[in-house]
Amino acid sequence: MAKSDIIERKKEHLKIALSPFSQTGDTGFSRYRFLHNALPEIDYDKIDTSVKFLGKKVSYPFFISCMTGGMEKGALINRNLAKAAEKKGIALGVGSQRAAVERPKLQRLFEVRKYAPNVPVMANVGLVQLNYGFGLKEINTIINMVSADVLVFHLNPVQELIQPEGDRNFSGLEKKLENIIDKIKVPVIVKEVGFGLSEDSVRRLYNAGVRIFDTAGLGGTNWAYIEGRRREGYQSLGELFSDWGISTTDSILAAKKVKDEKKNKEMIILGSGGVRSGIDIAKCIALGADLAGIALPFARAALISSKAVEELIEQLATQLKISMMGVGVNNISKLKRSPLVAINNC
Numbered sequence: 001m002a003k004s005d006i007i008e009r010k011k012e013h014l015k016i017a018l019s020p021f022s023q024t025g026d027t028g029f030s031r032y033r034f035l036h037n038a039l040p041e042i043d044y045d046k047i048d049t050s051v052k053f054l055g056k057k058v059s060y061p062f063f064i065s066c067m068t069g070g071m072e073k074g075a076l077i078n079r080n081l082a083k084a085a086e087k088k089g090i091a092l093g094v095g096s097q098r099a100a101v102e103r104p105k106l107q108r109l110f111e112v113r114k115y116a117p118n119v120p121v122m123a124n125v126g127l128v129q130l131n132y133g134f135g136l137k138e139i140n141t142i143i144n145m146v147s148a149d150v151l152v153f154h155l156n157p158v159q160e161l162i163q164p165e166g167d168r169n170f171s172g173l174e175k176k177l178e179n180i181i182d183k184i185k186v187p188v189i190v191k192e193v194g195f196g197l198s199e200d201s202v203r204r205l206y207n208a209g210v211r212i213f214d215t216a217g218l219g220g221t222n223w224a225y226i227e228g229r230r231r232e233g234y235q236s237l238g239e240l241f242s243d244w245g246i247s248t249t250d251s252i253l254a255a256k257k258v259k260d261e262k263k264n265k266e267m268i269i270l271g272s273g274g275v276r277s278g279i280d281i282a283k284c285i286a287l288g289a290d291l292a293g294i295a296l297p298f299a300r301a302a303l304i305s306s307k308a309v310e311e312l313i314e315q316l317a318t319q320l321k322i323s324m325m326g327v328g329v330n331n332i333s334k335l336k337r338s339p340l341v342a343i344n345n346c
Contacts, residue, residue: 016226018300024242027219027274028249029283032340037328047321048331053268053291054120054149054187059089060317061332062281065214065272065293066093066124066152066191073303075109080302082115084309091291093122093152097142098129113147122189123148127155130176131169136183143186150186150212153177155201156193158245159223162238164231178208192216194223194273196246199254206258212268213255214293217248219274221296248273249287256288278319282327286338 016022051061064081078094085092092112100106113121123142125134143151160166181188190205191197191214197205202213228238246254248271255269271284272293284292294316301308324330327338 012230016229018296018303022221022226023219023274023296024222024225025218025220025245025274026247027217027280028247029219029274029280031249031343032283032287033343034282034286034323034327035339035341036326040325040328042325042328042330044321044325046330047324049317049320049324051291051332053091056091056118056120056149057089058091058119058291060313060320061285061290062275062292062294062316062320063091063120063122063270064093064298065216065295066122066154067095067295067299075111077299077302078110078112079115080304080306080309081298082112083306084302084313085119086116087306088310088313089119090313091120091122092116093293094124094146096124096126096154097145098125098134100145101125101134101138101141107145110146120149121146122150122152123186124152124154126160126167127153127173127177127190128157128160128167128170130173130180131171132167136180139180139184143184148186150189151184152189152191152214154191154193154216155197156195156223158195158241159193159227162224162227162231162234162241164227164234166227174204174208177205177210181209187212189214189270191270191272192245192251194218194220195244196248196251196273197255198246198251199257202255202258203261206262206267211264211266212270214270214272215246215248215251215255215289216293217251217271217273218243218245219248220272248275249283252284252287252289259288278316278321279323281316281320282323282335282338283340285332285335286340288336 049060189212196217224241225238252271259267269289271289275292281292301312
């Protein structure tokens, strides 16, 4: 694949992702309901939504998940996201930086640290690139590019197989990850891109040295559908696999089971995949996640302005706080212990 084609692919990804048809699948959030507390005995104005993430205090238990990379419009999105993240005190991820490693002139598109000097920033690249020439040198370039606090390795086999230019060789990645993880100078997150992480996958990644897991479950932006729309004659294939994967709620529960099994309080679970409201965020936390990740709604807001991103953060924060008031808890630690009732939707 010609390097210039990467830019065109990113443009196509964003265009289709912003369409009303790219969100498919059941996140699982509708299967759960909080027990309402009519007598909460707390002061709404004293509810504390802050948490610690990557050694830094952030204002809310949600973050701007990794998205966009390697195109001019991505620079606008990243800049507006970074400005708002800094002002509101939340963590920020960037899209895949592979293109900027292969074409250094594109590194300017990922300049977020100068706009967000104090919040956690997440670098990002596909784990499969370890099979396509990427090693510690390239990984360090990716980390240094955004002065990252953490490196995200994303897993996306289904997307790659439907993608016209996709990488096909996912063999041996578990061992390669195990061999390189201790050499990487920042912590590592492993995330899916919308198909979820199973209990077995989380356990194997944990045994390889990973301690931070991002579920990115079914129910949000659907990359099978998106790639199918890009590939002539393959729309039906994309649609067929648009319901493939593990729901966000099931993936969080799977990761939580491994965390309990390992008895490691330092293991971090990030719940993402179709998170669209403060109630969804609260459910992620109550199911076992430490923070929730949101991508597409932030991309839409960032195409407008950094102010629009700030307003979305405020909206989500208000919804989250009302949810906390509704179950009678005044901090995130207590929200983690709030019971959810499973609902039979049949």
